[in-house]
Amino acid sequence: xxxxxxxxxxxxxxxxxxxxxxxxxxxxxxxxxxxxxxxxxxxxxxxxxxxxxxxxxxxxxxxxxxxxxxxxxxxxxxxxxxxxxxxxxxxxxxxxxxxxxxxxxxxxxxxxxxxxxxxxxxxxxxxxxxxxxxxxxxxxxxxxxxxxxxxxxxxxxxxxxxxxxxxxxxxxxxxxxxxxxxxxxxxxxxxxxxxxxxxxxxxxxxxxxxxxxxxxxxxxxxxxxxxxxxxxxxxxxxxxxxxxxxxxxxxxxxxxxxxxxxxxxxxxxxxxxxxxxxx
Amino acid sequence: xxxxxxxxxxxxxxxxxxxxxxxxxxxxxxxxxxxxxxxxxxxxxxxxxxxxxxxxxxxxxxxxxxxxxxxxxxxxxxxxxxxxxxxxxxxxxxxxxxxxxxxxxxxx
Amino acid sequence: xxxxxxxxxxxxxxxxxxxxxxxxxxxxxxxxxxxxxxxxxxxxxxxxxxxxxxxxxxxxxxxxxxxxxxxxxxxxxxxxxxxxxxxxxxxxxxxxxxxxxxxxxxxxxxxxxxxxxxxxxxxxxxxxxxxxxxxxxxxxxxxxxxxxxxxxxxxxxxxxxxxxxxxxxxxxxxxxxxxxxxxxxxxxxxxxxxxxxxxxxxxxxxxxxxxxxxxxxxxxxxxxx
Amino acid sequence: xxxxxxxxxxxxxxxxxxxxxxxxxxxxxxxxxxxxxxxxxxxxxxxxxxxxxxxxxxxxxxxxxxxxxxxxxxxxxxxxxxxxxxxxxxxxxxxxxxxxxxxxxxxxxxxxxxxxxxxxxxxxxxxxxxxxxxxxxxxxxxxxxxx
Numbered sequence: 001x002x003x004x005x006x007x008x009x010x011x012x013x014x015x016x017x018x019x020x021x022x023x024x025x026x027x028x029x030x031x032x033x034x035x036x037x038x039x040x041x042x043x044x045x046x047x048x049x050x051x052x053x054x055x056x057x058x059x060x061x062x063x064x065x066x067x068x069x070x071x072x073x074x075x076x077x078x079x080x081x082x083x084x085x086x087x088x089x090x091x092x093x094x095x096x097x098x099x100x101x102x103x104x105x106x107x108x109x110x111x112x113x114x115x116x117x118x119x120x121x122x123x124x125x126x127x128x129x130x131x132x133x134x135x136x137x138x139x140x141x142x143x144x145x146x147x148x149x150x151x152x153x154x155x156x157x158x159x160x161x162x163x164x165x166x167x168x169x170x171x172x173x174x175x176x177x178x179x180x181x182x183x184x185x186x187x188x189x190x191x192x193x194x195x196x197x198x199x200x201x202x203x204x205x206x207x208x209x210x211x212x213x214x215x216x217x218x219x220x221x222x223x224x225x226x227x228x229x230x231x232x233x234x235x236x237x238x239x240x241x242x243x244x245x246x247x248x249x250x251x252x253x254x255x256x257x258x259x260x261x262x263x264x265x266x267x268x269x270x271x272x273x274x275x276x277x278x279x
Numbered sequence: 280x281x282x283x284x285x286x287x288x289x290x291x292x293x294x295x296x297x298x299x300x301x302x303x304x305x306x307x308x309x310x311x312x313x314x315x316x317x318x319x320x321x322x323x324x325x326x327x328x329x330x331x332x333x334x335x336x337x338x339x340x341x342x343x344x345x346x347x348x349x350x351x352x353x354x355x356x357x358x359x360x361x362x363x364x365x366x367x368x369x370x371x372x373x374x375x376x377x378x379x380x381x382x383x384x385x386x387x
Numbered sequence: 388x389x390x391x392x393x394x395x396x397x398x399x400x401x402x403x404x405x406x407x408x409x410x411x412x413x414x415x416x417x418x419x420x421x422x423x424x425x426x427x428x429x430x431x432x433x434x435x436x437x438x439x440x441x442x443x444x445x446x447x448x449x450x451x452x453x454x455x456x457x458x459x460x461x462x463x464x465x466x467x468x469x470x471x472x473x474x475x476x477x478x479x480x481x482x483x484x485x486x487x488x489x490x491x492x493x494x495x496x497x498x499x500x501x502x503x504x505x506x507x508x509x510x511x512x513x514x515x516x517x518x519x520x521x522x523x524x525x526x527x528x529x530x531x532x533x534x535x536x537x538x539x540x541x542x543x544x545x546x547x548x549x550x551x552x553x554x555x556x557x558x559x560x561x562x563x564x565x566x567x568x569x570x571x572x573x574x575x576x577x578x579x580x581x582x583x584x585x586x587x588x589x590x591x592x593x594x595x596x597x598x599x600x601x602x603x604x605x606x607x608x609x610x611x612x
Numbered sequence: 613x614x615x616x617x618x619x620x621x622x623x624x625x626x627x628x629x630x631x632x633x634x635x636x637x638x639x640x641x642x643x644x645x646x647x648x649x650x651x652x653x654x655x656x657x658x659x660x661x662x663x664x665x666x667x668x669x670x671x672x673x674x675x676x677x678x679x680x681x682x683x684x685x686x687x688x689x690x691x692x693x694x695x696x697x698x699x700x701x702x703x704x705x706x707x708x709x710x711x712x713x714x715x716x717x718x719x720x721x722x723x724x725x726x727x728x729x730x731x732x733x734x735x736x737x738x739x740x741x742x743x744x745x746x747x748x749x750x751x752x753x754x755x756x757x758x759x
Contacts, residue, residue, distance in 0.1 A: 033672075035526065035535045035539075038672055038754070041670065041671045041672040042670075042672050042673075042674045042754070042756070044670055044671070044672075045670035045671075045672060045673050045674055045679075045680075046674070048668070048669075048670055048680040049678065049680050049724070051680065051722075052302055052304075052353050052355060052680075052722060053286055053288055053302050053303070053304040053353055054304075055304050055306070055351035055353065057286060057304070058284050058285075058286060058304065058305075058306055058351070061284065061286070062284065128508055131508040131509050132506075132508045132509010132510045133509055134350075135308045135310075135350055135351075137281070137306065166420075167420065167421065170420050170421045171421050171425065171426055171429050174421060174423075174426040174454075175426055175429065175430050177454055177455075177457060178426065178427070178430060178446075178454045179446075179450040179451075179453040179454045179579070180427075180430070180444055180446045180450055180454070181443055181444065182442075182443050182503060182583075182588045182589075182590060183503060183583035183588065183590065184450065184453075184574075184582075184583045184584055184588070185581075185583070186454065188457060189581045190536070190581075192457060192458075193457075193458065197534065197535050197536040198534050198535050198536070199523050199524065199534045199536060199756075199757060199758055200522060200523055200532050200533060200534050200754070200755045200756050200757055200758075200759065201532050201672070201674050201754040201755060201756040202674060202756035202757050204536070208457075225349065225350075225675055225677050225678030225724075226675050226677050226678075228308070228349075228350035228351050228677075238506075238508070241434070242504060242506040242510075243504065243758040245443070245503040245504060245590075246434055246443060246444070247434040247435035247437070247440035247443050247444065248434065248435040248440075248506045248507040248508065249433060249434060249435075250432075250433050250434065250435065253432055253433030253434075254429045254432050254433060255429055255430055255432060255433020255434065256433055258429055258433075279674045279675040279677075279678075279756045279757060298716075298717035298718050300720070300722075311704075311726075316511070317511070334715060337715070338713075339713055339715040339716055340710055340711060340712060340713065340716055341710070341711045342708060342709070342710040342711070343708060343709050343710075344707070344708040345704060345706060345707065345708070346704075346726070347699065347702060347704060347706065347707035347708070347725055347726050348707060348708055348723060348724070348725055348726070349677060349678045349679075349723075349724040349725060349726055350677070350678075352723065352724065353722075353723060353724055354721070354722070354723045355682075355720070355721070355722035355723070356710070356716065356720065356721060357716045357717050357718045357719075357720040358715065358716060358717065359714075359715055359716065359717030359718075500758065500759025501759075520758065520759050522755075522759070523757075523758050523759055532754040532755040532756075
C-alpha cells in the first residue's frame with residue numbers, strides 16, 4: 001500500500017514537473033555573449049586553425065614508408081593492388097576475397113594479416129598504439145593518413161546499389177539510433193536533429209542536417225590539437241563509444257564497418273579533405 | 280618515427296622582389312616543466328628553443344621560443360625573394376636536438 | 388507488483404502499435420530489411436566481449452521503445468505513455484526521504500566528467516570514478532563553459548522560487564523532489580530524453596542525486612547567485 | 613577547483629603551465645610586467661599601444677592548447693629590431709621573440725600558442741631607435757567536447 005502511494009505521488013509529481021519546466025529555454029542572463037554567438041565565434045577559431053600547414057600532414061610522409069614496409073602495395077583497396085588514389089572515396093565496399101564489406105581501416109587490418117604476417121591480436125595492438133595518448137606517432141595512424149590523403153579531391157561515392165553494402169548501411173543506421181548502455185545513449189543523442197546544439201563549446205554536427213555528416217567524415221583522419229596527434233575514424237568511434245559509456249570499442253569490427261557504411265554513404269558527394277583539424 | 284620531422288612549404292615560383300610566406304611545421308612535444316599527475320615527480324621541459332630562417336645560407340630571421348608555443352609547432356615567416364635558391368629552416372631544442380629542412384624557390 | 392508490470396509489458400508488446408498512417412510509413416522506412424537481433428548482434432560484436440561488461444548492454448524495454456523513433460515528436464502517444472509508466476516506477480529515494488543535501492558535494496559530482504567512462508585503453512579513468520558530466524550539455528554556473536543540448540540551468544532555484552524561507556515547506560520539498568526525479572530518471576518526465584537515467588542505472592546514488600538537486604536549487608548555491 | 617581549472621589541468625599541453633610555480637611576492641608588479649622587464653629590459657607600463665600592429669586571433673578559443681595568432685605590422689621592417697609575443701596570464705608570459713631583417717620584406721608572424729586561461733595576448737615591437745610599441749587582443753579560452 002505504501003509502495004503504491006509512493007508510486008502514485010511519483011507519477012503525479014512527474015506530470016506536474018513536466019508542465020512546471022515549461023520555461024526551460026530561459027534566456028541567458030547577464031551574459032556578454034549568447035550561446036549562439038559563442039558557437040559562431042568558436043567556428044571562427046576552427047577556421048583560423050585550419051589555415052597554414054596541418055601538422056597531421058607529417059604523418060602522411062611517415063606513412064609512405066610504413067606503407068611499403070608492411071607490404072601494403074600488395075593490398076587491393078577496391079581499385080587494384082596498391083592503388084590508393086581515390087580508394088577512400090569508394091569505401092566501404094564488398095570484397096570477395098574477404099567475403100565481407102570493409103571500410104578503409106578494416107581493409108588495412110585484413111591486408112596486414114595477409115601481407116605483413118600479423119596475427120589478429122598484433123593488428124589490434126598496432127591499431128591501438130596511440131589510443132589514450134598524446135603526441136604519439138604511430139605507424140598505423142601514419143598509414144591511414146597516407147592512404148586517406150591520396151583521395152583528397154575525390155568525392156565520397158559509396159555504392160548502395162550493392163545489396164551487401166546496403167545491408168551494412170541499414171544495420172549501421174539502426175545502430176545509430178539504438179539506445180543502449182548504462183547511460184542510455186545512442187549516436188543520435190549528439191549527432192541528429194534539426195536544432196543546433198553544442199557540447200560544452202563544441203558545435204555538434206547532425207546526420208539530419210544536409211551535408212553535415214559528409215563534412216564530418218570527409219576530414220578523417222583529423223589532427224587533434226589537444227592531443228597533438230591525428231585521430232583515425234575508428235579511434236573516433238572508440239572515443240564516442242567511450243563517452244557513451246558502452247564497453248570498449250573494437251577496431252575493424254563489423255560495428256565499425258556498419259557505422260562507416262551509414263556515415264560515408266550519408267556523406268555521398270562530399271569532397272574528401274584530409275587531414276582535418278580540430279580541438 | 281621521431282621528433283623533428285618537418286615540412287617547409289613555399290610557393291614553387293615567385294617574382295623577383297616578391298614577399299612570400301615561408302610556412303613550416305615540425306613534430307615536437309613542446310612540453311613545459313610539469314609534475315607527473317600519477318607520481319607527483321617533476322618532469323623537465325622538452326621544447327624547441329630556436330629557429331633560424333636562412334636564404335641561400337644568409338640568416339634572415341632568428342626566432343627564440345619556449346614551451347608556450349603549441350606542440351608540433353606551425354610557424355609562418357615572411358621572406359623577400361631576390362633570386363632562385365634554397366630556403367633553409369634550422370631548429371634547436373633544449374636537449375641538444377638539431378634539425379634542418381630545406382625548400383627550393385624559383386624566381387621567374 | 389513486479390509481476391503485474393511484467394504481464395502488462397508482455398501484453399503491450401503483443402499489441403500492434405496504434406499509429407497514424409504517417410507514422411506507419413516512417414516506421415516502415417526504418418530499414419525493416421534487417422532484424423532487430425542482427426542489429427544488436429553486430430553492435431555487441433564490436434564491443435569488448437569480457438563478461439564483466441555484459442551488464443552494460445542489457446537493453447531494457449524503454450530503451451527498445453526509444454530506439455524505434457528518431458525523436459520524441461515522432462513517437463506515438465501510447466509509446467510515450469508506456470515509457471513514462473515504466474520509468475516512474477523506476478525511482479528510489481534516499482533512506483531518509485526527501486531532504487536537502489550538500490550542494491558542495493553536488494557541485495563536485497556535477498563537474499566531474501569521469502563517471503562511468505572507464506575504458507580498457509590509455510586513459511586514467513577508473514571504474515569507481517563518479518560524475519554526471521552535467522556541463523557537457525547544460526549551462527549551470529554563470530561563466531563556466533557548458534553545452535546547449537539540455538536546457539540552461541543558471542539560476543534554476545531562483546526560477547523555481549526557492550528561498551531560505553520556503554525551502555523546508557511542503558511546497559519547497561515537493562520542488563526538490565521533482566528535480567530529484569528528473570535527475571534520477573529523466574525518462575519518467577521526458578520519455579526518451581537525451582539525458583541518462585542516472586539513478587535508475589546506478590551511475591549515481593540517491594544521495595549524489597539529492598546533493599545535485601540541492602546544488603541546482605539551494606539559495607546558497609553558486610547556481611543561484 | 614572549478615570546472616575550468618579542472619579542464620585546464622587535465623589538458624596535457626597546458627598542464628605544465630598551470631602547475632609551474634608562480635612566484636608572487638607582495639606588492640610586486642604583475643607576472644607580465646616582471647617577465648617583460650626581465651627579458652626585454654623595459655618597463656611594460658611605458659609601452660604605448662599602436663594601430664600600426666594588427667593581431668589576428670580568435671575571440672573565443674575552444675582549446676587553450678592551440679590558439680592561432682597572426683601578427684602583422686605596417687611599420688617598415690628596416691625600422692624593426694624584434695617582435696615579442698606575451699600572454700598576460702600564462703605562468704610564463706613570454707611565448708616567443710623574432711628578430712627581423714630587411715630581407716624579411718615585412719613584419720609578419722603566424723603561429724599557434726598555448727593559453728592557460730582567458731587572457732590578453734600582446735605583440736610588442738622593439739624598434740631600432742630603442743622605442744617600443746604594442747598591440748593587444750583578448751582571447752577567451754573556453755572548454756569543448758564531452759570532457
